[in-house]
Amino acid sequence: MIFEYQAKFNKRVGEMQFWLHDNHAIELFQPEMIDSRMTYIHENPVRAGIVVKPEDLLYSSARNYSGLKGLIEVDYW
Numbered sequence: 678m679i680f681e682y683q684a685k686f687n688k689r690v691g692e693m694q695f696w697l698h699d700n701h702a703i704e705l706f707q708p709e710m711i712d713s714r715m716t717y718i719h720e721n722p723v724r725a726g727i728v729v730k731p732e733d734l735l736y737s738s739a740r741n742y743s744g745l746k747g748l749i750e751v752d753y754w
């Protein structure tokens with residue numbers, strides 16, 4: 678099983694590892710970078726075929742940014 682295989686290479690886990698420990702942190706210091714990352718995140722459900730438009734996903738802040746009512750209040754940057 679893939680989870681057992683991944684656990685062999687990490688001393689911090691037991692018999693299985695579900696999450697990958699790689700991360701590619703990027704400092705978002707320009708408004709254009711923030712906008713592009715937010716667009717990427719909002720578009721993920723569309724690319725996955727879950728919704729037609731980003732704002733169609735009930736749990737997405739894309740709803741707030743498109744003028745619809747979201748489930749939580751969003752502070753716009």
